[in-house]
Amino acid sequence: MGRAALHYGSILGQVASRSQPSPSPGCVFFFPPIHPAIAVAEILQRLRKNPTMGAVELKKNRNFSSQQLNPNWAELQKKLKTLSSKPRRPSDASDLGPSKSVLGKRKDRDGTEPDDSQPNPLIPTHDDCSLTDVLGMDCEMVGVGEGNKSALGRVTLVNKWGNVVYDEFVRPMDRVVDFRTHISGIRPRDLRKAKDFQVVQKKVAELIKGRIIVGHALHNDLKVLLLSHPKEDIRDTSQYQPFHKEGRRKALRHLAAEFLNVTIQNGEHNPVEDARAAMMLYLKNNKRWEKIVKDQIKLQKKQKKRKPKKKPRQKDASLRVDPASTAS
Structure with a gap:
């Protein structure tokens, strides 16, 4: 209805312009406005002669409006028309079927996804650096002799909260020929002001005496320290x-990844990190672990009691002297 009125208005304007003569130069004329009834009558007469006139006028106006558009807009309209005419390709996700959402379902979530909100268990949450009844220990070795012999290069002790209670670089008694930096992380500059082996050995022996030590492959650490420790106090x-x-x-890095969900030993080893990882593994399983140790100690005591006592050897019967024969 609005478009028809618009075009009829344009026709009315044409009628009005035709009914008024164009003024000649230098002359000023005043023409009274055309009467609406006359204009409507002429419009009806023209529509009777050509019923499609309104549609033709509308088409002309559309073409005129499109010609007046900015050329950039016209080009954009063409591109939109071509894009809309192309058939839409199904996406790869739609080909695979509807994706299964796991949001809001804790049991359906993949446990391997990294969770940045969880704190690193190897970072101590307690600032107490005092000695505890359980100590974590880790040693790093260097090569001496021909390079295939291991010697102590660094030793680290942490308490049950993971705080360092002792951490020293060690100058071996023999000349170092291989620092094994890619594993030990020890460099020549680290041993320039390092303490002598005997000093470190004595201090470590004092710290671990009467305490439980926790670590990975502790027999290697005790071997390079030239120390021994009660078997019942080794975890x-x-x-x-x-x-x-x-x-x-399993290697310590595999245990840390499986049970602690942390990555360690990715390149050079860090004895502080390794000692903390071993301590955390022990603390997560200490109740069951201590029960196993107690059961083993009880079993060993029972086995010692069950050992039969050696019977005294009897003399040969042929060597015995019959007292009756001697009396006669």
């Missing part, structure tokens, strides 16, 4: 049976 993560897989021992 070795490489020897703990529940950590084994099909009877095989």
Whole structure:
């Protein structure tokens, strides 16, 4: 209705312009406005002669309006028309079917997704650096002799909260020929002001005496320290049976990834980090671990009691003297 009125208005304007003569130059004329009834009558007469006139006028006006558009807009309209005319390709996601959302369903979420909100368990949450009844220990070795012999290069002790209670670089008694930096992280500059082996050995022996030590493959650490420790006070993560897989021992980095969900030993080893990882593995399993140790100690005591006592050897019967024969 609005468009028809618009075009009829344009026709009315044409009628009005035709009914008024154009003024000649230098002359000013005043023409009274055309009467609406006359204009409507002429419009009806023209529509009777050509019923499609309104549509033709509308088409003309459309063409005129499109010609008046900015050329950039006209080009954009062409591009939109071509894009809309192309058939839409199905996306790869639609080909695979509807995706299964796991949002809001805790049990359906993948546990391997990294969660930045969880704190790193190897970072101590307690600032107490005092000695505790349990100490975590880790040593890094360097090569001496021909390079295939290991010597102590660094030793670290942490308490049960993961805080460092002792951490020293060590100058070996023999000349270092291989620093094994890619594993140990030790460089020549680290040993220039390092303490002598005997000093470090004595201090470590004092710290671990009467305490439980926790670590991974502790027999290697005690070997380079030239120290011994009671077997019942050793908690070795490489020897703990529940950590084994099909009877095989796992590396510390694999245990940390599986049970602590942290990555360690990605390149040079950090003895502080390794000692903390071993301590955390022990603390997460200490109740069961201590029960196993107690059961083993009880079993060993029972086995010692059950050992039969050696019977005294009897003399040969032929060497015995019959008292009756001697009396006669």
